[in-house]
Amino acid sequence: MRKKWLIVLMVMSMVMFLWGCSKSSSTSSGGESSVLEGGAGEGATELSYWTFVELHGQHFEKMLEKWNAANPDKQIKLNVTVMPYDDMHNKLSIAVQTGQGAPDISDIEVGKFPDFLKGEPQLVPLNDVVEPYKDTIVQSRLDMYAKDGNYYGAPTHVGAALAFYNTEILEAAGVDYKAIDTWEDYKKAGQQVYEKTGKYMGTADTSALWQINMMLAEQSSDLTDDSGKPIVNSPEMVKGLSILKDLQDSNVLATVAGGQPDTEEAYGEFNQGNYASAMMPFWFTSRFVNYMPDLAGKIAIAPIPVIEKGQPRSYGGGGTGTVVTKTAKDVQLAKEFVAFAKLSADANVEIWNTLGFDPINMDVWSMEDVTHNPENKFNQYFVNNAFDVLNEIKDGIQQIKSTAASPTINNVFGTTTLNEIFEDGKDVKQALDDAQASIEQQLQ
Amino acid sequence: MVKRFLYSQKVAPYVFVLPFILVFLLFWVYPLGSSVSMGFQKITIGQEAQWVGLDNYTKMLGDEIFLKAIKNSFVYMVLTIVILIPFPMLFAVLINSKMMWAREFFKSAFFLPALTSVVVAGTIFRLMFGEMETSLTNSFLGLFGLEPVKFLKGQTTGFIALLTLATWRWTGVNMLYFLSGLKNIPEEYYEAASIDGASAAQKFFRITIPMLKPTTIYVVTISIYAGLAMFVESLMLWNGNNSPKNIGLTIVGYLYRQGIEKNEMGYAAAVGIVLLLIAMIINLTQLTLTGMFRKGE
Numbered sequence: 007m008r009k010k011w012l013i014v015l016m017v018m019s020m021v022m023f024l025w026g027c028s029k030s031s032s033t034s035s036g037g038e039s040s041v042l043e044g045g046a047g048e049g050a051t052e053l054s055y056w057t058f059v060e061l062h063g064q065h066f067e068k069m070l071e072k073w074n075a076a077n078p079d080k081q082i083k084l085n086v087t088v089m090p091y092d093d094m095h096n097k098l099s100i101a102v103q104t105g106q107g108a109p110d111i112s113d114i115e116v117g118k119f120p121d122f123l124k125g126e127p128q129l130v131p132l133n134d135v136v137e138p139y140k141d142t143i144v145q146s147r148l149d150m151y152a153k154d155g156n157y158y159g160a161p162t163h164v165g166a167a168l169a170f171y172n173t174e175i176l177e178a179a180g181v182d183y184k185a186i187d188t189w190e191d192y193k194k195a196g197q198q199v200y201e202k203t204g205k206y207m208g209t210a211d212t213s214a215l216w217q218i219n220m221m222l223a224e225q226s227s228d229l230t231d232d233s234g235k236p237i238v239n240s241p242e243m244v245k246g247l248s249i250l251k252d253l254q255d256s257n258v259l260a261t262v263a264g265g266q267p268d269t270e271e272a273y274g275e276f277n278q279g280n281y282a283s284a285m286m287p288f289w290f291t292s293r294f295v296n297y298m299p300d301l302a303g304k305i306a307i308a309p310i311p312v313i314e315k316g317q318p319r320s321y322g323g324g325g326t327g328t329v330v331t332k333t334a335k336d337v338q339l340a341k342e343f344v345a346f347a348k349l350s351a352d353a354n355v356e357i358w359n360t361l362g363f364d365p366i367n368m369d370v371w372s373m374e375d376v377t378h379n380p381e382n383k384f385n386q387y388f389v390n391n392a393f394d395v396l397n398e399i400k401d402g403i404q405q406i407k408s409t410a411a412s413p414t415i416n417n418v419f420g421t422t423t424l425n426e427i428f429e430d431g432k433d434v435k436q437a438l439d440d441a442q443a444s445i446e447q448q449l450q
Numbered sequence: 451m452v453k454r455f456l457y458s459q460k461v462a463p464y465v466f467v468l469p470f471i472l473v474f475l476l477f478w479v480y481p482l483g484s485s486v487s488m489g490f491q492k493i494t495i496g497q498e499a500q501w502v503g504l505d506n507y508t509k510m511l512g513d514e515i516f517l518k519a520i521k522n523s524f525v526y527m528v529l530t531i532v533i534l535i536p537f538p539m540l541f542a543v544l545i546n547s548k549m550m551w552a553r554e555f556f557k558s559a560f561f562l563p564a565l566t567s568v569v570v571a572g573t574i575f576r577l578m579f580g581e582m583e584t585s586l587t588n589s590f591l592g593l594f595g596l597e598p599v600k601f602l603k604g605q606t607t608g609f610i611a612l613l614t615l616a617t618w619r620w621t622g623v624n625m626l627y628f629l630s631g632l633k634n635i636p637e638e639y640y641e642a643a644s645i646d647g648a649s650a651a652q653k654f655f656r657i658t659i660p661m662l663k664p665t666t667i668y669v670v671t672i673s674i675y676a677g678l679a680m681f682v683e684s685l686m687l688w689n690g691n692n693s694p695k696n697i698g699l700t701i702v703g704y705l706y707r708q709g710i711e712k713n714e715m716g717y718a719a720a721v722g723i724v725l726l727l728i729a730m731i732i733n734l735t736q737l738t739l740t741g742m743f744r745k746g747e
Contacts, residue, residue, distance in 0.1 A: 103713070124713070263580065271582070421695060425695050429694070444514065450509065
């Protein structure tokens, strides 16, 4: 009798186990796929493209139509698959390294890019197709995706960091954002906002490094030294984070749900007008327009505050490199299309029109008809013109290096260090020393 | 010839067990052997693997995040056992009782959560335990005038969320195990006890619990393994494998981080071997102590 029940138990547990397996695999392999025709005819080559940002697909759709019209003999159909950030990078990493199942073209975020350059990169150098455009685009953005003189990724934008102010809140508090030059000014303004409206001036980010990168860029410092070794407990870092911590202690900054402005939870918080400013790279314009409709007509753009006057006022944040894999169906065609879709003058104009990013072809920045086009949805959304601010800070856009240590640094700060400082109130210097030790240990 | 082979009484048993042996060799022995050997190598896919001896294991000893992952998995395992053995047992006894009404309804109601996907459940729990004032748990706390809590950012509160999810999901399953164990206890024992004047509590402690022992051992054994191998719940609750300060990181989560996210397959394999050893040691100790290996049980 007992035996019989034991067998029933075993069978039940097996069924549960197997059922569990099938269930989780079917849900996690998701990702939405769609084939873009782009007016391609019969003999078109179908290329596959993976991305983690749905909006990027829209840009490729526009460029695909242009490509197919201009190259009737080399038409392309693009099979676009959108996957969540972690999923896409993990899958791509396994696919390119095992040589099976990789797409022809893919986006890789700058924070993950060094992982794909380890050892022998399984990506195709784009040098020959980059060459014609090289003089027109920002060199430092190309270098982010380079190794040993080979360019493996086509950059998307400059990502110049800017301040986005909610003028409605600021006016209610009697603050003029144009008068904010230094973090000291920002603090005074923030305290006034908190007193008058009970709202916070900005976010203290716990899951992203935008703010500390800004602080480092202003002091012409970096997360790694010239040899690529992490130096996250440098005096500049301590100074930058101490300023942010002080702002938090004075009720100017507060942590936000989601941990940083570029998350779904935070879009909601901003949209409801709970925070008066966000310091984010240029591409945050697209997040405002697409995810925070209630703020239309209320957001003004300005340079970010500096620690001392005269310091550089921005840095290029974030970034996506579009790559061609070694296993691509037609490597040459894929390369040519990527260059056309990301680097050509046309592409750069479209990157602003469709995506609202600051193009890597800086000539576009001064094309009045493009940048000040009143029909443009981004121009309609913001109080002032983004490119007016951009041209003002043009020469002070610093770069934070992307190195082999970057993914580890991002991970340690985004999960542990910033949470310790802003959520638990751990001493800044102590938290940074711990971070340095942890990063060194992990890089061994 | 073929016929004689097939009808041979000596060969038949081997033919019958062959599928199992093959599956066992292919999906268990081979991966295990290959993990053991990978644990001694530094592997970057696409490149020649290097033998590094015990490097992966010595690195592990100084790896705070790994130790944190072990601690998390261990605490989770212990707490799930503490919660998911007594309560399901109690519910099973209640539902099995003749005085209980709407038994079938409660049985299915308790079991229902096990049928939902962890992915869906985890996502919903993440929203329920969101840090905004408007999230379900915080609105509930607000009724009592309590401040909103950032559940998924603190160690204790994070575990409360994780254990709530586990309890909600697994109570029904464990209850069914206990129910099937209860059905196995002959009615005569209770009758005899009643005649001798035993109280309900006495019957529960003197008859039900001892008679349920085989079931309890079984449930504890699978709970130990399930607790140590937990991964998806944490992944879904924190919307990724990187929870703040690694409060939700489990051993399998760490294996995934090293192997899949960082491409350190060798180190990941070593982590897997350690997990296997821990689970084996705990289970074997537990089974020995409870007398499962004694002859004549």
